Amino acid sequence: MISLFWLKLKNDRIAIFCLLLLGIVVICGIFAPYIAPHDPTLTAVRNKFQGISLLYPLGTDNLGRCIFSRLLFGIRTTVFYGMLAMSITVLIGGVIGVIAGYFRGTIDDILMRICDVALSFPGEVMIFALVGVMGPGIGNILLAIILVKWTWYARMIRGVVMQYSNKDYVNYSRIIAAPPAHIMRKHLLPVTAAEVIILASTDIGSVILMISALSFLGLGVQPPSPEWGSMLSEAKNVMLLHPEQMLPAGVAIVVVVASFNFIGDFLRDVFDPAYHIRNKE
Template sequence: MVKKFKKDKIAMVSFLIILFTIIIGMFPETLAPNSPIETSIINKYAPMSTAFPLGTDHLGRCILSRIIYGIRTTIYLSIFTMVCTIVIGTIVGLISGYTKGIADEIIMRTVDIILSFPSQVLILAVVGMLGVGIENVIIASIAIKWAWYARMIRSSVLKYNFKNYIIYSKTIGMSKFYIITRHILPNILSEIIVLATLDMGWVIINISTLSFLGLGVQAPTPEWGAMLSEAKNVMTSYPAQMLAPGIAILVIVASFNMLGDSLRDILDPKEV
């Protein structure tokens, strides 16, 4: 599998872009040339220079510094949201797919209700009730998206329920916890990784979109979607202001999508 991953150029490039971006986000104080929130009207809309490699915005803040600091709010929070969502979805999906019966019926009917509404509309509704703020955006995203993962993972679990080694484990009296953690979970782990990687782009766009609308990260905290929102006000006079955050979102979302596609092919058991 590792050899196949190394041979896949798209997977390697996508992975390196994501890894490089995450590493940069770990050391913004060292790598950012300026403060991300310090304003300077004198330097308003300053062009690219040694002091401001990507220029400045309408408040004279360094765009490159805001992009670097924005990695933490845009990507790190997206990763945190995805981890929480996938953990909840995996636990619920495993319980539903393995135990069946009343528990499965209750869980699946709840999932059906949640999935019957457009996810974005539900997230906006939850944020509207909880209030504006990135914390509420994360809570809303997790509360809505776990149902999709629960259904997908339940489907994967059902494929293994009647495998010989599972039946044998039940026959000799192995506990449900042991069977789920030692037999079923390892078999569906690759599918979970692919699902999470493919959906990371959606999470990043979701957080950026809500910040763009003013419902997520609040000023002056740097965030790529919020930077786009600020730049739209000068789109006709200074269109270049939208390029940096727009390209950053495009590249990182495309990288996650391409990495997910490559992992799906690499981890496909039919190809092993």
């Protein structure tokens, strides 16, 4: 599988470009304090709406803050928090899905009924409702995303585990009295990796959009902390006089989300070759 990944990657220039781009974004986010030329929260009203220059690579906003510095630090609140939310979601959904698919019976019925209730509501509406109840803040956004999205992964992983739980090597492990935790960790979790990677790599784009949308509405990261959605919200107030203020954060969101989606499509090609066979048919 690893060799197939590298073989397809070498022949897919878009995937290579997206991986390099996301790698640069992550590195810039990690080293933002060393790369940013200014404090992202430092205001200087006399310098507001400065144009592009060596001192301000992307100009300044309505409070005289360096847009480039805020864009760099915004990677941490927008992209990194999105990746954190997806990691926790996959972990919780994976554990619950494996347990439900392996033990079945009453445990499976209880867990799947919980999933049915959660999945009966539109995900985005539920996230907005939970954030509205819990109050604004990035912590509440992450909690709402995790509470809503884990059910998708739990149900998907449960289906894969049920498909493989009666394989000969799993039955042999039961016969030799291998602990259930060992069977789930060694035999069942690995077979779910492909489906989880494909779904998570595509889903992270929607999580980033959700974090940005909630911050745009004032329910996410609170000022003066930099976040791409809140930067767009501040820029919309001067959109007619200074439309260029919308570009940095807006382009950053579009590029990062599109890159994750392209990577998701590429991973689907690698781990699910039957996808293209079905499409050709």
